[in-house]
Amino acid sequence: MTMPVLELRDVSRTHGHDDALVRALDHVSLAVAAGEFVAVMGPSGSGKSTLLNLAGGLDAPSSGDVVVEGNRLGGLTRSSLAQLRRRSIGYVFQNLNLIPSLTAAENVMLPRELDGVPIRRARREALAALAEVSMADLADRFPDDMSGGQQQRVAIARAVVGDRRLILADEPTGALDSNTGEGVLRLLRTRCDSGAAAVLVTHDARHAGWADRVVFLRDGATIDETPPLDVPEALLAGGRTP
Amino acid sequence: MSVRFGLLTLLEEQPMYGYQLRQEFESTTGSTWPLNVGQVYTTLTRLERDGLVEITAEGDEAQRVYSITGAGHDEVQAWFATPVRHQSPPRDELAIKLALAVRSPGVDVRAVIQAQRTATVRALQEYTRAREAAANDLSWLLVADSLIFAAEAEVRWLDHCETRLVRHPKPSTPISDPQSVPVREAAKR
Numbered sequence A: 001m002t003m004p005v006l007e008l009r010d011v012s013r014t015h016g017h018d019d020a021l022v023r024a025l026d027h028v029s030l031a032v033a034a035g036e037f038v039a040v041m042g043p044s045g046s047g048k049s050t051l052l053n054l055a056g057g058l059d060a061p062s063s064g065d066v067v068v069e070g071n072r073l074g075g076l077t078r079s080s081l082a083q084l085r086r087r088s089i090g091y092v093f094q095n096l097n098l099i100p101s102l103t104a105a106e107n108v109m110l111p112r113e114l115d116g117v118p119i120r121r122a123r124r125e126a127l128a129a130l131a132e133v134s135m136a137d138l139a140d141r142f143p144d145d146m147s148g149g150q151q152q153r154v155a156i157a158r159a160v161v162g163d164r165r166l167i168l169a170d171e172p173t174g175a176l177d178s179n180t181g182e183g184v185l186r187l188l189r190t191r192c193d194s195g196a197a198a199v200l201v202t203h204d205a206r207h208a209g210w211a212d213r214v215v216f217l218r219d220g221a222t223i224d225e226t227p228p229l230d231v232p233e234a235l236l237a238g239g240r241t242p
Numbered sequence B: 001m002s003v004r005f006g007l008l009t010l011l012e013e014q015p016m017y018g019y020q021l022r023q024e025f026e027s028t029t030g031s032t033w034p035l036n037v038g039q040v041y042t043t044l045t046r047l048e049r050d051g052l053v054e055i056t057a058e059g060d061e062a063q064r065v066y067s068i069t070g071a072g073h074d075e076v077q078a079w080f081a082t083p084v085r086h087q088s089p090p091r092d093e094l095a096i097k098l099a100l101a102v103r104s105p106g107v108d109v110r111a112v113i114q115a116q117r118t119a120t121v122r123a124l125q126e127y128t129r130a131r132e133a134a135a136n137d138l139s140w141l142l143v144a145d146s147l148i149f150a151a152e153a154e155v156r157w158l159d160h161c162e163t164r165l166v167r168h169p170k171p172s173t174p175i176s177d178p179q180s181v182p183v184r185e186a187a188k189r
Helices: A048-055 A078-088 A104-114 A119-132 A148-160 A178-193 B002-013 B018-028 B037-049 B070-081 B093-101 B109-133 B138-167 B184-188
Strands: A006-015 A022-032 A037-041 A063-068 A089-092 A166-170 A197-202 A213-218 A221-225 B053-057 B065-068
Touching (some): A006 A048, A037 A048, A037 A178, A048 A063, A048 A166, A048 A197, A104 A148, A119 A148, A166 A178, A178 A197, B002 B037, B018 B138, B037 B053, B093 B109, B109 B138
Parallel strands (some): A037 A213, A166 A197
Antiparallel strands (some): A006 A022
16 A cells, blocks of 8 residues: 555544543544545544644644654654645634635635745635635635635635645534535545545534545544445445335 | 336326336436336336326337326326325334344443444445436436435434433343333334
């Protein structure tokens, strides 16, 4: 097997000490290959968001290793970690974090500009990413002049802009109606089909249905996962009796 | 019931052979509910007996062309105008299984729930793929959506069962005491 884009090796994250020790994540191992779309499902408090924060280098494990494209995050300097986060990882979190004083296009361009991409090219990439979420027309609008759903789509464009190899999404369809939400998942799916790796944490089974593999988390540990999917031709036949 | 109205509705479009009807029925529903040829001809025979279709080209079974009659047309209109009834819930093996699991000693109910959740989410993955593959066929899209929503509802119900289980721990000696069956809610579903 080729090197996974993301690998969690026996990762634990604890808070507090002794009697008050909380195991947010308990010896979790997970590998996500290029082209693979993995959904992580579990009830609230099961460690889903912790897993995603660790995978994205926004939090550090208490033990174990997080490896992104062969880089052990714990072994990187702060600046190389920041660079890896900007270049390789796209985030769509529940909290959108759009900058209110920047237009949609500027918000999407920002991570590319920070990375030294020339403005003209960054803008071109941003417009392409906005077009993928059907937001090209609103590229010059400010977040306050957009609906919640439109803001969400800008945040998604920002997550996928450029050549991100790893996309991390935490309930990314929160503010969207079901059609637009489906569009977001289809976009993640398309990104994976063209070689990116994605991890989606969700408690919505319908969203998890888009993934190649669904991992179930409970009390900080993985308890089960769905077996690999068959080739598309064999669909419904091997499923369940309706 | 649905085969009868399915065939009748297809005949509203144009007269058809039996095998053609079968093909159209299956492609409309993405082959989710396959029909055998025997079923199609039995249904057509009954429809003819009831005056809802007529044979417009005679011959042996495979050569007969069926057309809808005026009464058949009225029947189809009435079908669309009437909601589908869910009067007595169909026997639901999963609900029954969980209802019994909570009172059976030695059964790990959470494991039963998780095994089902994994299987149902897996089915959801397959339905989602099938739906994407059928992008432009509206009839099949609607059927696939129906399967997806039903599977989603099942997963949500399983989540709910698990939460309930935490609040109502499994009784240790349920068998001897008929008063303590705690799952009336779930079984009613």
